[in-house]
Amino acid sequence: MPAHRRSAALAPFVAALSAYDLGPGGVHRGLPSSTISITIPEADSLEIGRLGSRERFRAVVAGLHLDPAELRQEGGTRGVWLTLSPPAAGALLGVPASALSGQVAELADVAPVLDYLPERLATCRSWPQRRALVEEALLAGLDRHERDTGGELPATLAALSALSALSGTARVQEAARRLGCSRRHLSGTVRGALGVTAKEYQRLLRFEAARGGLVAAARAGTVSLAAVAAAAGFADQAHLTREWRAMAGCTPTEWLRTEGLTGLTT
Incomplete structure (x- = not known):
């Protein structure tokens, strides 16, 4: 299937599909999210530290979560990362988003039919090949779901x-x-x-809006935390900072610095 047709068929379900590079040290802070994420390293495995525990995964699925995680990849630091809308869990993976909430799990355990993906991705020589492989796997999952449900969703x-x-x-x-x-x-x-809960989902949306606002403002040259807080729906700057400490494990300014973004003001 041509690339544009694959992307169009998956558009209602796939929020993002991209290559990633964790950079020096192979470490990344995973932030709370209102989407389901799948991370597939090109080589080695991925270590995730969360809630005081650490586990290693060949490829990982993370459900909706309201707390941070540390992703560490030794050796090769690149891979494929995608995020799915919550309803996509059932349509593409065959499990409800509720079963994944607050969890991290092996992709092969969540969707055994996708256990071949890490090995196959490692043999691809270009990003277009990797993207096509992942999209075809997701489309196959969508076809299975539609057959099982008679097309009713x-x-x-x-x-x-x-x-x-x-x-x-x-x-x-x-x-x-x-x-x-x-x-x-x-x-x-x-x-x-x-x-x-519905309130927790809105809390995630507000957090994500603030994250987007912080990045956009930093790239524009100056970050006003008060302005970002107001635009994202927080009561004030103090409310924004409290939520970031609780949900990201750091302040907004600390997070921007770790991401290499400047232009900070208060």
């Missing part, structure tokens, strides 16, 4: 509607009103689909 559509409503407002009650349902019904839908 009611749960997926309900989850997508709930997530869209939550991303469009800062209050769960307002999202429920827009959907024409009770807050309890919306909360149950989100918890069942994602494994996190």
Whole structure:
């Protein structure tokens, strides 16, 4: 299948698919996310430190999480990284996002049919080849899911509607009103689909908005934490800093420095 057709078919499910390079030392701080991530090193394995424990993975799937992780890759520091929308877990991997919430696991354990990917990716000689291999594997998963469900995706559509409503407002009650349902019904839908509460999902969205705002402002030359906080929906700069300490394990300015971004102001 041509590249543009593969990408179009996967667009509702795949938020990002890219090559990565952890750089000197092969270490990266993994931040809380409202998406499901899959990391496949080109060589060796990946060590993930989280919640006081460390584990090694040949290829790793991480569900929605509200805490940071440290990714360390010895030897080769490059690989393939992709993020999936929560409903994509069932459609592409065959497991609900709720089963992955707060977890990190071997890709082969979550989706045994994908256990060949690390070895095959290691034989690819270019990024286009790697990208095509991953996209074909995901499309095969989508085909299997559609055969198993007869093409019906009611749960997926309900989850997508709930997530869209939550991303469009800062209050769960307002999202429920827009959907024409009770807050309890919306909360149950989100918890069942994602494994996190509706408020926790909005907390992740706010954190991600701040992260994007910080990066954009730093690249523009100057970061005003107060402005980033207001744009992302935080009460004030202090609220932003507290959330970053709790969810990233550092302050926003500390994170920007570790990422090599400058232009810091308060």
